[in-house]
Amino acid sequence: MSNADLLARRARLLGPNVSTFYDEPVHLVKGEGVWVWDAEGNRYLDCYNNVPHVGHCHPRVTDAICRQAGMLNTHTRYLHEGILNYVERLTGTFEGDLSTAILTCSGSEANDIALRMAEAVTGKHGIIATDHTYHGNTSAVAHLSRTNIPAQGDGSHVRHVPAPDSYRPLGGDGGLAHARTFAAKVQEAIDDLESSGHGFAAVIFCPAFLNEGFPVLEPGWLDPVAKVVQKAGGLFIADEVQPGFGRNGERFWGHQRIGVTPDIVTMGKPMGNGHPVAGLVTTPDIMAAFRKSFRYFNTFGGNPVSCAAAMAVLEVLEEEGLQENARRVGAFARDGLGRLAEKHEQIGDVRGYGLFFGAEIVLDRGTKAPATKYTTRVVNEMRRRGVLMNKLGIHYNTLKIRPPMPFSQDHAELMLDTLDGVLADLGMPRD
């Protein structure tokens, strides 16, 4: 079946505006490690997908799913050791009293709960997020994102602060000055929420601001914000759906790398290597406040099969040393991008952490004018040459490179060589 036929079937069965990647979408049929294959047998290096965290179809995870699915799959109103063993191991990766968890099916569901936890603790509704974020797809969390039109209420309880941008820092100065400017913006939003009557309940940030374009932010950068939030009596929700589970290379969680202790940590995509499992971790006090104020039960959340998949992911991460791999290969790849920047004037900035990194493509290094359309052409040309990546950021001109964790130096070299050729062949951007 041709791509045109598949796209026609999608339009008929799934409706209009269901987005696909690339000018010519990829019809995938098989995956293994960092590789995927299309229906015609073409192989692609996957530099994009963080969901197959320990590699596409990792046999350890697949075996764990098969074994448990053949044994028992039921919900948490019966006792089962699977969820307890998993939550014990998961919370063991956290500091302080981040020691209790709720498991859900999606990161959206986890963030949706986090908002209610903030309400239960503070008695207030107001939430602060950045103006270039995404925290999920339920009605409540869609309010947080400017790329969704919110529903069931007007979203007047949400304030957006300018996303941190280390390449073009607000106020002109980077580093600690930038951190203080950001904290001041959060303080303004808190004051506005308090005076509006909503009150201030929480901030929700990806601690590496990955959708915002993964700015370079040194450890301590979030301290001024954390201080402002704490002083105002709100909660700090860290959305670790992307930077967590070792991806940043240095520490297991993104908030640990930047050195902030959140009140609630939410997680999702990579947690079950593709199996729909997600959740949040918080303190016993916050959990008790939530459980006192709200009844919550999730039929599929924390079922034995989901827990088996998630446990296998933690085991593989440790046994295969994938956090260290992310640190080492990520550094190697960023160095490689830096060398490409010496040859290709259109690379304005190279940045990232571990296996979440990329390069900002600009029309001119002096003006830093974003080469948004050109970046789309780069991504499409990479796909044609067998390397899957995408773009993101405030100006949508930043290459988004976020491969499965077993990404090796050889894979990085193949990606860099291909990118070198594409940038050379496309030449300097004009748009």
Next chain:
Amino acid sequence: MSNADLLARRARLLGPNVSTFYDEPVHLVKGEGVWVWDAEGNRYLDCYNNVPHVGHCHPRVTDAICRQAGMLNTHTRYLHEGILNYVERLTGTFEGDLSTAILTCSGSEANDIALRMAEAVTGKHGIIATDHTYHGNTSAVAHLSRTNIPAQGDGSHVRHVPAPDSYRPLGGDGGLAHARTFAAKVQEAIDDLESSGHGFAAVIFCPAFLNEGFPVLEPGWLDPVAKVVQKAGGLFIADEVQPGFGRNGERFWGHQRIGVTPDIVTMGKPMGNGHPVAGLVTTPDIMAAFRKSFRYFNTFGGNPVSCAAAMAVLEVLEEEGLQENARRVGAFARDGLGRLAEKHEQIGDVRGYGLFFGAEIVLDRGTKAPATKYTTRVVNEMRRRGVLMNKLGIHYNTLKIRPPMPFSQDHAELMLDTLDGVLADLGMPRD
């Protein structure tokens, strides 16, 4: 590990108030067909779980999950035939132009989308549900249920109408008079929403009112309500999370049995036999309105493994004739409950559809006073004798019997014999 130890670990790792079933919770370790086993090797007849729809650990479903999890698991921004083949087969079970679908991880996510669809079509927010319902756990759908304390907004856009009750019909008359009384209550709620400024967007009902206690409602009973809703320009959302997928025995979907055509049908629990897959089906026009107003992407929704699991469920239902089994065994079991009612005065009413049925336990048949606490004792004693069921309904005095679909006459007889003994041994209720 003892139950006491497991409960202590749960309290520590999952927090307080995470409910379990029964005075003495069951520590399950294995499931097969309609049977589950606890850690001590005791076998239980499962008369409760609709999630393992075609039977616990059905090998066809497990094989489908294993095969696809070992081949590829990714999201819908790549082309894949799995979701298209599944949605084609799924929508083939619907009438009219209910021909497009969105797949999610949970029924909660599906209902959350349905509310936004109603908003996209009508431009209004007001939703009507019954006063004894449950439609899920996201912030937006938690508003619909009185058993949740809503969050992120005050829920002032929700109106609750009295749940239909064929045993104690509102106004005193059953049948069509009851239907008209119910429709009048919905009309009142619509008028109230319109005058309050919220406007009327949709009703959301389980078309068999299962949580409400599965009242006996003949085909045509919902016609007066459907007329009122249509005249007011609102949508009819049918929450088929429980009655769908052949469970009612007579037709594949609950709304088909009662003879109403909804605008949106949501589904969940049984869809993947325990694998976290859910979704909704609607018309192309409603889907287009939603896709025009809202951006929506669900990372795990419609992934190849979820679709393989869900497809296997549809195949097994057909190949094993499970809808016909539900009709036949359900009728046999209800007849059996009727015979028990001749012996046991405490059974006030027997009702249900297919493999969702039960008996209302009362203190006195004349006053119909509910024997709520006694019903809890019945459920706990059934569990001690190896038969798992629960209770529900407006007065929480109705036995909830909702077994996996391969439930046979022999299984029904075992359940009936056990119940006969329990009712005899407990004697007449006093509370």
